[in-house]
Structure formats: C-alpha cells, structure tokens
Amino acid sequence: MPVASHERRLGAGRLVRRVHRRSSLTACQGPPRELPPRRMKPAAFAYHAAETLEQALALKAQLGDEARWLAGGQSLLPAMNLRLARPAALIDLNPLAALDVIAPTADGGWRIGALTRYRGIERDARIARAQPLLSEALSQVAHPQIRNRGTLCGNLAHADPASELPAVMLALDARLHARSAAGARWIAAADFFRDIFTTALAQDELLIEVELPKLPARTGSCFLEVARRRGDFAMMGIAAVLTLDQDGICGHASLAYCNAGATPQRPRAAAQALIGRRVGAPEIDEAAALAQQAIDPPGSVQADAGFQRHLAGVLTRRALRRALERAAAPETPA
Numbered sequence: 337m338p339v340a341s342h343e344r345r346l347g348a349g350r351l352v353r354r355v356h357r358r359s360s361l362t363a364c365q366g367p368p369r370e371l372p373p374r375r376m377k378p379a380a381f382a383y384h385a386a387e388t389l390e391q392a393l394a395l396k397a398q399l400g401d402e403a404r405w406l407a408g409g410q411s412l413l414p415a416m417n418l419r420l421a422r423p424a425a426l427i428d429l430n431p432l433a434a435l436d437v438i439a440p441t442a443d444g445g446w447r448i449g450a451l452t453r454y455r456g457i458e459r460d461a462r463i464a465r466a467q468p469l470l471s472e473a474l475s476q477v478a479h480p481q482i483r484n485r486g487t488l489c490g491n492l493a494h495a496d497p498a499s500e501l502p503a504v505m506l507a508l509d510a511r512l513h514a515r516s517a518a519g520a521r522w523i524a525a526a527d528f529f530r531d532i533f534t535t536a537l538a539q540d541e542l543l544i545e546v547e548l549p550k551l552p553a554r555t556g557s558c559f560l561e562v563a564r565r566r567g568d569f570a571m572m573g574i575a576a577v578l579t580l581d582q583d584g585i586c587g588h589a590s591l592a593y594c595n596a597g598a599t600p601q602r603p604r605a606a607a608q609a610l611i612g613r614r615v616g617a618p619e620i621d622e623a624a625a626l627a628q629q630a631i632d633p634p635g636s637v638q639a640d641a642g643f644q645r646h647l648a649g650v651l652t653r654r655a656l657r658r659a660l661e662r663a664a665a666p667e668t669p670a
C-alpha cells in the first residue's frame with residue numbers, strides 16, 4: 337500500500353514522483369525515512385517533448401546550440417551519461433509520429449523520415465526490393481536492441497565516420513532534407529559529411545527526411561564489412577553499386593567506405609576505373625588498388641591503418657564481384 341511519496345528534481349526542471357511501499361518492518365517502525373539524494377548519470381538538462389514540428393523548430397531556433405534533438409538516443413544518451421555531451425536542453429522528436437515514414441516518391445525513389453527506426457527499414461520488404469544495399473548494411477549495424485530505437489536520420493546527423501550508413505548514403509547518391517523555422521533545403525549526401533561528427537546542418541536545422549533515388553535496371557549492390565564481433569563498429573566497410581548496360585558494360589559505379597577517413601570516403605578514381613568497361617578480375621583489381629591508395633584510414637588499437645587498407649582491398653574485390661553477379665541477374669534491380 338503506498339504510504340509516502342516525495343518529489344525529486346531530476347536534471348533541470350524534471351520532477352519525478354517517487355512512491356515508496358512500506359515494508360513490514362517500516363510498517364512497525366513508523367513513517368519511512370527520506371532517501372538520500374542520488375546523482376544522475378547525465379548532467380542536468382531541460383526536457384521538451386515536441387508537440388508539433390513547427391513548435392519544435394521554433395523552440396530549437398530559440399534555444400540554439402544549447403538544445404539537442406533527441407531521436408533514438410542511441411548515440412546521444414550514452415554520450416550524455418559519460419558527460420561527453422552536456423546539452424542544456426533536449427527536444428524529443430519521439431511524439432512526432434508523422435516523421436516515422438517510409439514512402440515512395442513520384443519518380444520511383446524512397447523517402448525515409450526523421451523518426452523511422454532502423455528496424456522498421458530493415459523489415460520493410462519494399463526497401464529490401466528497391467534499395468537492397470540499405471537493408472544489407474542495416475543488418476550489420478549494432479545489435480537488434482539498438483536497431484529497435486536508433487534512427488537513420490539520427491545516425492546521419494551524428495556523422496560517425498565509422499558508421500555504415502553515411503557510406504551507404506554516399507554510394508546511393510541520397511539527398512537529405514533539412515528544415516528549420518526559417519525554411520527548408522536539400523543537401524546532397526556528398527556535401528553533407530564535413531568532418532568527424534560534423535555535418536552541413538546548421539545548428540537550428542532538423543534532418544527531416546532522406547530521399548533515395550530509384551536504382552536503374554541491371555543495378556547490383558553489396559555491403560560488406562569486417563568487425564571483430566558481430567554488432568561492433570566495422571574496422572573497415574564498403575558499399576558498392578554497379579549498373580550494367582544491355583551489353584554488360586558498366587555504365588555507373590559507386591564505391592564508398594566507412595572507417596576510412598574523417599568522413600565516409602568515396603574514391604571516385606576507383607569507380608571511374610570500372611565505368612565504360614566490361615568488368616572482370618583485372619578491372620576489379622585495378623579499382624581495389626586505386627581505392628586503397630585514396631582512402632585515409634585512421635588506425636586503431638584493433639587495426640592499424642596498414643591493416644585497414646589491406647581490408648579495403650579484400651572487401652572491394654569481394655563486394656564488386658557480388659555486386660556484378662547481382663547486376664547481371666535477370667530480375668535486377670532487386
């Protein structure tokens with residue numbers, strides 16, 4: 337039976353009502369004692385649940401850099417718990433259900449909204465057919481628990497160069513739609529990632545959706561990575577896309593790498609080595625060698641830069657072979 341309660345301030349402005357149940361011992365000894373105050377893992381912050389998109393954008397414009405958007409919380413909350421991030425305020429996007437959207441565009445592409453979780457994309461059969469590279473990469477991002485909460489847009493805004501998804505966006509020539517109280521604009525994926533954890537978004541902008549263009553017929557793709565354990569960030573990863581013409585000549589190629597520099601890397605010379613040619617082992621070897629030269633892997637305790645380069649060569653050859661097989665399969669694009 338609840339017998340006592342007290343309110344405690346949790347961060348700036350959040351009140352939590354704690355209800356204690358009287359144990360048989362305390363029942364005999366009179367009212368319970370006040371619990372000592374407990375420290376929270378994150379520093380104090382104000383919490384704002386977004387009511388409408390317009391209200392959220394206006395609030396961000398007003399609070400500026402002090403406030404951060406909260407989407408899945410899978411990068412932001414660990415950083416706050418470690419006190420690597422100390423935003424004065426969070427604007428929670430989760431009440432904005434309309435931003436959880438996967439929808440076709442008029443020209444056969446796909447748009448994915450700011451609140452669409454990884455798991456929703458990964459399990460969407462339409463995306464698996466139309467954009468198989470994204471589905472394939474998502475199955476290699478983190479663990480199911482994290483994929484149940486994390487969002488594609490949150491991931492891209494976070495701009496971790498080791499993440500799989502920025503490389504996928506580059507390889508697919510995605511467009512990113514940014515909105516603020518002042519207006520909206522489209523940003524090409526190639527212009528979005530500026531540095532480690534740094535994007536082209538202004539401090540008052542929200543990444544509202546991502547648009548993936550329709551893939552031409554006879555397009556094959558492949559995402560591969562090497563990580564020490566399943567679910568870990570990759571030591572090296574590649575997103576490869578190839579389009580063949582009716583004669584089997586490569587008309588378009590795109591290669592992008594994660595954990596290969598301060599931003600996802602797209603070595604254009606490597607892709608160029610494939611275009612206009614009938615792709616076989618020599619062309620693939622040439623592209624792999626050019627990619628190895630072009631990337632700038634950071635190295636880590638798990639894999640030094642030399643080993644990362646070696647992985648890039650091996651993964652490029654494997655991914656291109658698989659993308660080529662898929663492009664040549666009769667039913668492509670998947």
Ligand SMILES: Cc1cc2nc3c(=O)[nH]c(=O)nc-3n(C[C@H](O)[C@H](O)[C@H](O)COP(=O)(O)OP(=O)(O)OC[C@H]3O[C@@H](n4cnc5c(N)ncnc54)[C@H](O)[C@@H]3O)c2cc1C
Nearest residue numbers: 404405407408409410411412478486487490491493499543
């Ligand atoms: C144990 C663990 C393992 C992981 N492994 C991987 C992995 O292998 N590969 C990988 O890619 N990631 C991995 N992650 C990170 C995970 O993918 C995050 O979910 C993702 O990076 C951030 O998405 P989110 O929706 O959780 O964003 P949040 O954590 O809510 O936000 C991240 C940042 O983006 C901002 N933001 C969020 N949404 C928007 C928006 N729409 N517009 C503008 N800014 C926005 C926030 O303010 C914050 O600064 C891992 C995380 C954990 C905890």
